[in-house]
Amino acid sequence: MAGLEDLYREIILDHYRSPRNRGELPSPPAHRVEGFNPLCGDEIVVSLQVEDGVLSDIKIGGSGCSISQSSASLMSAAVKGKPVDEVRELIGTFKAMMSIHEATLPRDGDGGDDHEDPSLDAAPVDVGSLGELAALQGVVKFPVRIKCATLSWNTLAQGLDEVAPA
Amino acid sequence: MAGVTGTRVPPALDVATVRKEFALLSADRGGRPLAYLDSAASSQRPARVLDAMRSYEETTHANVHRGVYAVAEEATRRFEAARVATGRFIGAPVPDREVVFTKNATESLNLVAHTWGRRNLHAGDVVVLTEMEHHANVVPWLMLAEERGLELRWIPIDDHGFLVLDDLDRLVDGAGLVAVTAMSNVLGTLNPLAEIAEVAHAAGALVVADGAQSVPHLATDVTALGCDFIAFSAHKMLGPTGIGVLWGREALLADLPPFLGGGEMILDVRKDGFTPNDIPWRFEAGTPPIAEAIGLHAAIDYLGELGMDAVRAHEIDLTAYALDVLADRFGADITVYGPPAADERGGVISFTHRDIHPHDLSQVLDQHGVCIRAGHHCAKPLMRRLGVTATARASFGPYNDRTDVDRLADALDEAARFFA
Ligand SMILES: Cc1ncc(COP(=O)(O)O)c(C=O)c1O
Numbered sequence: 066m067a068g069l070e071d072l073y074r075e076i077i078l079d080h081y082r083s084p085r086n087r088g089e090l091p092s093p094p095a096h097r098v099e100g101f102n103p104l105c106g107d108e109i110v111v112s113l114q115v116e117d118g119v120l121s122d123i124k125i126g127g128s129g130c131s132i133s134q135s136s137a138s139l140m141s142a143a144v145k146g147k148p149v150d151e152v153r154e155l156i157g158t159f160k161a162m163m164s165i166h167e168a169t170l171p172r173d174g175d176g177g178d179d180h181e182d183p184s185l186d187a188a189p190v191d192v193g194s195l196g197e198l199a200a201l202q203g204v205v206k207f208p209v210r211i212k213c214a215t216l217s218w219n220t221l222a223q224g225l226d227e228v229a230p231a
Numbered sequence: 232m233a234g235v236t237g238t239r240v241p242p243a244l245d246v247a248t249v250r251k252e253f254a255l256l257s258a259d260r261g262g263r264p265l266a267y268l269d270s271a272a273s274s275q276r277p278a279r280v281l282d283a284m285r286s287y288e289e290t291t292h293a294n295v296h297r298g299v300y301a302v303a304e305e306a307t308r309r310f311e312a313a314r315v316a317t318g319r320f321i322g323a324p325v326p327d328r329e330v331v332f333t334k335n336a337t338e339s340l341n342l343v344a345h346t347w348g349r350r351n352l353h354a355g356d357v358v359v360l361t362e363m364e365h366h367a368n369v370v371p372w373l374m375l376a377e378e379r380g381l382e383l384r385w386i387p388i389d390d391h392g393f394l395v396l397d398d399l400d401r402l403v404d405g406a407g408l409v410a411v412t413a414m415s416n417v418l419g420t421l422n423p424l425a426e427i428a429e430v431a432h433a434a435g436a437l438v439v440a441d442g443a444q445s446v447p448h449l450a451t452d453v454t455a456l457g458c459d460f461i462a463f464s465a466h467k468m469l470g471p472t473g474i475g476v477l478w479g480r481e482a483l484l485a486d487l488p489p490f491l492g493g494g495e496m497i498l499d500v501r502k503d504g505f506t507p508n509d510i511p512w513r514f515e516a517g518t519p520p521i522a523e524a525i526g527l528h529a530a531i532d533y534l535g536e537l538g539m540d541a542v543r544a545h546e547i548d549l550t551a552y553a554l555d556v557l558a559d560r561f562g563a564d565i566t567v568y569g570p571p572a573a574d575e576r577g578g579v580i581s582f583t584h585r586d587i588h589p590h591d592l593s594q595v596l597d598q599h600g601v602c603i604r605a606g607h608h609c610a611k612p613l614m615r616r617l618g619v620t621a622t623a624r625a626s627f628g629p630y631n632d633r634t635d636v637d638r639l640a641d642a643l644d645e646a647a648r649f650f651a
Binding site for chain 2: 107
């Protein structure tokens with residue numbers, strides 16, 4: 066069984082206690098988009114400002130658990146000021162990291178609880194390129210929490226599609 | 232409370248003996264058993280339920296209502312015996328005709344919306360709900376409202392989680408139906424169904440009760456409750472998943488069109504039409520959950536043996552203890568929702584921690600072998616009314632004891648330490 070330290074890394078708790086880029090941007094001109102986790106009721110509001118192909122500003126509102134809030138905070142710090150293309154790429158990489166486990170999870174009855182974690186390194190995701198975000202990789206050992214971690218990312222992706230169709 | 236019998240002192244529940252019947256709760260999970268506090272979502276199943284289902288499968292299985300051979304006849308007999316036992320368990324006046332087997336409480340409520348609702352509710356008609364309904368007793372009415380152009384009205388709750396009934400006369404005026412839960416799966420509130428039914432009936436409205444939480448934990452008498460329909464699920468009352476119940480008054484059911492179409496639900500089929508079967512089979516298209524009905528029967532027999540009054544008394548005791556422990560040990564750090572007194576609520580305690588999200592609480596508790604639920608509990612209108620997006624919820628079954636509550640409190644302490 067994976068331990069709590071796998072899930073709640075120090076960086077995560079830090080971003081949970083002092084979230085970065087918290088709040089909302091005046092909309093307009095910023096774009097505002099809401100995301101819901103139907104499982105647990107978490108709600109997130111992402112305000113984003115895109116100028117000349119660059120995500121020039123982002124703020125995070127809403128409420129949720131430590132994983133969804135810290136993931137949103139880490140995300141905001143990682144994407145702010147980046148070209149939209151790069152942001153999209155990062156979203157892809159992050160979501161790939163979050164889906165590794167689901168794909169390789171042992172089915173009930175063939176391994177069960179004692180199954181060792183599949184090696185994250187074996188997957189075609191460059192976790193190293195994620196910097197601090199890599200702290201969230203432990204979440205994949207807790208499959209129900211994956212949706213918490215990806216909520217803000219999906220919401221941002223939706224917002225980008227709305228303001229800057231690829 | 233209407234529907235709860237008598238004041239005589241019930242025989243005490245011997246929890247240690249009860250617990251032995253439940254393999255999952257006796258098993259050693261890393262040096263301790265599981266503290267299972269999520270019976271409101273689904274209860275555990277005693278060995279006798281599983282044995283009854285297995286023995287049925289091994290000795291008696293055949294499709295029901297079809298074969299002429301002895302085994303098929305015996306399967307049919309046992310399936311119908313489960314129906315009668317279920318009817319008797321809730322005091323149904325005509326147990327063999329008024330009990331419809333469905334997939335779960337959700338399907339039972341949808342059945343009412345599709346058959347009674349579609350036949351009787353038209354543009355501008357009114358359905359009255361309460362702010363504490365489970366989505367299963369909200370969404371079918373929202374769907375019908377959208378399809379038919381109905382008006383939905385909501386009975387509000389007060390800050391203790393009780394329905395505010397001062398305005399009930401006005402709310403039900405002109406209504407066709409009142410859909411109300413007998414017990415809230417979040418607040419534990421036990422609603423005064425008989426009182427509501429009286430007002431509703433005087434206004435010409437029917438009452439559909441959601442008994443998913445009440446039937447497993449309180450002695451139920453549908454006549455005393457005064458409702459016209461009641462829905463519940465076997466899996467919350469020590470029975471298996473895959474089978475639910477809709478009880479409806481005989482005269483009402485007899486008047487309703489079928490629900491799904493197929494085998495079992497017809498008397499005759501021609502190229503140009505069909506003749507529906509008699510009740511209750513009219514509402515049971517296709518092969519029903521037979522082994523599950525046998526399992527439900529065994530669960531009902533077991534609950535009868537324990538005594539519903541004893542089950543209720545035990546759960547009041549446990550709830551009172553838990554409310555005390557949470558208040559003593561956590562004070563203002565923990566907010567409990569719902570009625571303050573244990574005898575005014577079922578064995579369901581929803582709470583939030585001042586600093587820790589319910590999802591994180593339940594994650595830490597899981598590490599200590601304590602199973603609670605975190606989320607909106609399929610009651611988002613209620614969550615909005617409470618001003619939260621989620622709560623943590625501990626709920627009890629006849630197999631829980633004070634040790635489980637102590638372990639809950641200890642694990643909450645650990646969570647507070649972890650997130651401090
Ligand atoms: C009050 C209430 N109504 C309805 C339901 C739905 O039960 P089921 O999922 O078995 O259909 C539940 C359980 O989740 C409940 O607590």
